Amino acid sequence: MKASRREFLKLAGVSALFGLGANAAFELLTPGALEASSEVAHGAAHGEAAAGVQAATRWAMVIDVRKCILQEDCQDCVLACNSTHNIPTVGNPKEEIKWIWKDTFEHLFPDQHSQYVDEGLEGKTFPVMCNHCDNPPCVRVCPTKATFKRPDGIVMMDMHRCIGCRFCMAACPYGARSFNWRDPRKYFEGKEAMLNPEQPTRTKGVVEKCTFCPERLAKGREPACVEACKKRKSDCLIFGNLNDPESEVRKILRKRTSIRRKPELGTKPSVFFLV
Amino acid sequence: MYDLNKILVGLAIFLLFFTFPILYGMGSAVPVPKPKLDTPEIQKLTDKKCVEDTHFMRTSHMQFLNYWRDRAVREDHRTYESKLNGKKYDISLQNTCMKCHSNKKDFCDSCHTYASVKPYCWDCHIEPKAAKESM
Amino acid sequence: MIERALKGNEKYWGWVGLLLLLIGVGFACYIYQLYTGLGITGMSRDISWGVYIAQFTYLVGVAASAVMLVIPKYLHNYKKYTNVVIFGEFLAIAAVTMCLLFIIVDIGQPARVLNVLLHPTPNSILFWDMIVLNGYLIINVIVGWNTLLADKKDVPSPGWVKPFIYLSIPWAVSIHTVTAFLYAGLPGRHMWLTAIMAPRFLASAFASGPSLLILLLLLVKSVSKFDPGKEAIQSIAKTVCYAMIINVFFLCMEFFTAFYSNIPSHMHSLQYLFAGLHGHDRLVPWMWTSAFLAVVGIFIMLVPALRKQTGYLAVGCASIFLSTWIDKGVGLVIGGFIPNPFETVTEYYPTFPEIAISIAIWAIGALILTILYKIAISVREEQVETDVI
Numbered sequence: 001m002k003a004s005r006r007e008f009l010k011l012a013g014v015s016a017l018f019g020l021g022a023n024a025a026f027e028l029l030t031p032g033a034l035e036a037s038s039e040v041a042h043g044a045a046h047g048e049a050a051a052g053v054q055a056a057t058r059w060a061m062v063i064d065v066r067k068c069i070l071q072e073d074c075q076d077c078v079l080a081c082n083s084t085h086n087i088p089t090v091g092n093p094k095e096e097i098k099w100i101w102k103d104t105f106e107h108l109f110p111d112q113h114s115q116y117v118d119e120g121l122e123g124k125t126f127p128v129m130c131n132h133c134d135n136p137p138c139v140r141v142c143p144t145k146a147t148f149k150r151p152d153g154i155v156m157m158d159m160h161r162c163i164g165c166r167f168c169m170a171a172c173p174y175g176a177r178s179f180n181w182r183d184p185r186k187y188f189e190g191k192e193a194m195l196n197p198e199q200p201t202r203t204k205g206v207v208e209k210c211t212f213c214p215e216r217l218a219k220g221r222e223p224a225c226v227e228a229c230k231k232r233k234s235d236c237l238i239f240g241n242l243n244d245p246e247s248e249v250r251k252i253l254r255k256r257t258s259i260r261r262k263p264e265l266g267t268k269p270s271v272f273f274l275v
Numbered sequence: 276m277y278d279l280n281k282i283l284v285g286l287a288i289f290l291l292f293f294t295f296p297i298l299y300g301m302g303s304a305v306p307v308p309k310p311k312l313d314t315p316e317i318q319k320l321t322d323k324k325c326v327e328d329t330h331f332m333r334t335s336h337m338q339f340l341n342y343w344r345d346r347a348v349r350e351d352h353r354t355y356e357s358k359l360n361g362k363k364y365d366i367s368l369q370n371t372c373m374k375c376h377s378n379k380k381d382f383c384d385s386c387h388t389y390a391s392v393k394p395y396c397w398d399c400h401i402e403p404k405a406a407k408e409s410m
Numbered sequence: 411m412i413e414r415a416l417k418g419n420e421k422y423w424g425w426v427g428l429l430l431l432l433i434g435v436g437f438a439c440y441i442y443q444l445y446t447g448l449g450i451t452g453m454s455r456d457i458s459w460g461v462y463i464a465q466f467t468y469l470v471g472v473a474a475s476a477v478m479l480v481i482p483k484y485l486h487n488y489k490k491y492t493n494v495v496i497f498g499e500f501l502a503i504a505a506v507t508m509c510l511l512f513i514i515v516d517i518g519q520p521a522r523v524l525n526v527l528l529h530p531t532p533n534s535i536l537f538w539d540m541i542v543l544n545g546y547l548i549i550n551v552i553v554g555w556n557t558l559l560a561d562k563k564d565v566p567s568p569g570w571v572k573p574f575i576y577l578s579i580p581w582a583v584s585i586h587t588v589t590a591f592l593y594a595g596l597p598g599r600h601m602w603l604t605a606i607m608a609p610r611f612l613a614s615a616f617a618s619g620p621s622l623l624i625l626l627l628l629l630v631k632s633v634s635k636f637d638p639g640k641e642a643i644q645s646i647a648k649t650v651c652y653a654m655i656i657n658v659f660f661l662c663m664e665f666f667t668a669f670y671s672n673i674p675s676h677m678h679s680l681q682y683l684f685a686g687l688h689g690h691d692r693l694v695p696w697m698w699t700s701a702f703l704a705v706v707g708i709f710i711m712l713v714p715a716l717r718k719q720t721g722y723l724a725v726g727c728a729s730i731f732l733s734t735w736i737d738k739g740v741g742l743v744i745g746g747f748i749p750n751p752f753e754t755v756t757e758y759y760p761t762f763p764e765i766a767i768s769i770a771i772w773a774i775g776a777l778i779l780t781i782l783y784k785i786a787i788s789v790r791e792e793q794v795e796t797d798v799i
Contacts, residue, residue, distance in 0.1 A: 024530050086401075094454035094756065107752035111675075137597050143536035144525040150351060158348050159399060161525055164448075164518015167536055169458040173598025175751035179458060179518065181449030185398075195401055198370055203398035204447035205518025218353045262751075265597040 057152040058242040060270040068236035069124035080228035086201040088187035097178040099210040100129040129210035130176040134268030138168035164205040308385035377403040414788040415781040436770020439763040451764040456756035462516035464743040473505035475619020477582035490642045499554035500782040506547040508775035601679035610660045616653035618734035621727035636790035651711035690755040703733035
């Protein structure tokens with residue numbers, strides 16, 4: 001071989017580039033192919049249960065504002081979500097983490113609000129959470145697909161992959177996302193009994209938001225907030241499949257007037273408010 | 276040789292830094308870890324089998340957990356059928372794995388500490404009984 | 411040629427020592443941030459991007475400005491820039507490095523940064539930003555180093571460098587367009603949702619970068635035997651002048667659209683920045699200072715009698731640099747988040763660790779610039795001595 005040192009270095013450099021690009025190229029051209037081809041996946045794939053029938057589902061939430069604002073000082077949905085998912089009470093509003101919370105018509109529908117909103121509604125609060133948009137800007141901007149849209153409509157969070165760039169927070173037009181500015185476990189020091197051992201917490205440096213409780217949906221249950229409201233018999237939160245014409249959500253949307261937050265932005269939210 | 280003294284001193288300092296981990300740990304060799312399997316849940320099992328066989332678990336549990344992670348979180352398939360015994364398991368680190376292996380210190384940590392591995396799963400996933408113990 | 415950066419007088423090493431000190435302090439603060447989380451900064455749920463991303467946005471502009479020298483020199487054979495382009499390219503290297511560092515310190519889980527490469531997502535503009543920024547860095551390193559090396563050996567640059575030089579021209583425009591796209595495509599942020607975001611960015615870039623370059627070249631002239639040339643500097647100054655005028659014009663366009671249409675969501679951010687909103691007016695003095703500095707800067711650059719005097723020129727360039735820094739580095743990013751989606755105002759101020767980390771990254775950029783400029787100056791001084799230039 002007559003290769004000089006220079007030739008060798010050139011060859012090594014180009015090979016390294018190809019090697020580095022190969023993984024990315026695989027991922028781009030055949031998403032999931034690399035994982036599927038691993039031994040572990042092959043072995044396990046044979047022992048797998050069939051995928052859930054969710055392709056035709058589009059989950060949606062309907063919030064009956066008129067019923068909810070009659071429930072003075074009720075925070076059941078918020079408390080249920082916070083305790084189920086180990087969401088810390090941060091204290092400092094700048095760093096607060098909230099998946100579902102209650103807010104006023106003025107804040108949630110600023111373009112609709114006027115001086116002449118009816119007295120029953122003015123200043124009263126009702127729940128709000130991630131809209132699980134059909135056309136989510138947060139999913140569009142995420143550089144790692146840590147937030148992604150499931151076939152059943154849910155905009156999901158993969159906490160393992162999130163790099164904490166907070167681009168999704170800038171993109172969300174609804175302020176639905178929270179970031180872990182510090183280690184959330186710190187807020188449970190001395191209160192470890194409050195942790196739900198069936199769910200994880202998150203760690204510092206990742207974004208989180210309402211995910212419509214997929215672990216409950218997988219077991220045929222409804223999201224924690226909906227269950228809590230039903231337990232109270234307030235029935236302000238209705239959850240169901242928009243693609244099923246006989247679902248509760250479809251039935252009530254046929255009967256009552258509903259609005260969505262900032263529809264002009266083209267996000268197509270899946271959360272409807274009955275006003 | 277120019278600056279021989281400086282070079283020798285520098286070499287000595289370098290060797291000291293380089294071998295420090297060995298010198299520091301001298302005389303404190305730790306015995307090979309024996310992860311304990313005598314948790315209440317495991318004792319209740321009639322057929323004492325894990326989700327897959329021991330050899331596979333020992334060699335590939337991290338890849339397996341990553342596979343479970345992607346199956347549950349990204350693909351929403353939350354049931355796993357074991358090749359070992361055909362049983363169906365919920366895909367969950369906290370609710371399946373740690374249900375049986377509830378003794379993290381005597382099981383997970385014994386090997387991890389020995390191998391100086393610090394998996395950050397526990398930053399988020401709650402250790403069993405960690406909810407009741409102080410951190 | 412790197413050994414040339416290791417020879418210097420007391421002032422040189424004093425300057426390097428100061429930079430290293432600033433870097434050390436900032437680095438310690440970054441370790442603190444890694445340990446505690448981004449909560450040590452002033453960012454919040456409403457203002458989720460702060461000083462770090464603002465600096466990154468500003469410095470991308472500074473980096474892109476090298477193209478204002480490359481185009482005249484390489485496309486139009488403008489001989490006056492022959493010995494000066496290298497300083498623009500080296501400034502670009504320092505600026506892009508700072509951009510990348512600012513992004514890294516802003517990330518919540520930096521150990522996972524490789525996920526952007528492992529899971530490429532072409533629909534995300536951040537993906538393209540990563541590609542174009544790193545590509546621009548590589549291009550400028552290749553072009554700058556090889557052209558300077560050729561100068562040192564007193565031979566023409568190797569032919570294979572030319573395609574890289576030509577590539578750097580659209581690439582420079584692309585880095586800033588892509589960065590503007592980070593902002594301009596977000597439906598919920600009305601201050602950013604404007605078609606002229608990218609043109610504004612470019613105009614501001616071509617004003618800020620070259621004005622910094624002029625200041626640096628004046629410094630080069632005073633500390634070395636190499637004179638960049640009065641005409642070269644004047645040409646750059648004219649570029650700065652017109653770019654700044656266009657930049658201010660664009661800002662006025664934003665005001666017109668917002669206030670003539672009278673649409674609240676369009677007006678609110680500008681109101682917050684320039685007049686205060688719901689009693690919150692922390693940034694108002696900043697924005698008016700920026701406006702004042704812009705007028706001063708443009709005036710000096712426009713009037714030839716002033717522009718041609720080194721003292722005034724320096725003041726003019728500093729004014730424009732500071733004005734654009736406030737406009738882009740402070741006003742744009744923070745202002746875009748205010749008011750929040752609920753039309754309330756949460757204000758932002760950076761904390762001391764946040765500022766220390768930012769200063770450290772500027773110091774790293776200054777250090778890279780110092781080293782590269784030292785090398786370039788030494789080559790130019792040799793050329794002066796041997797009457798090549």
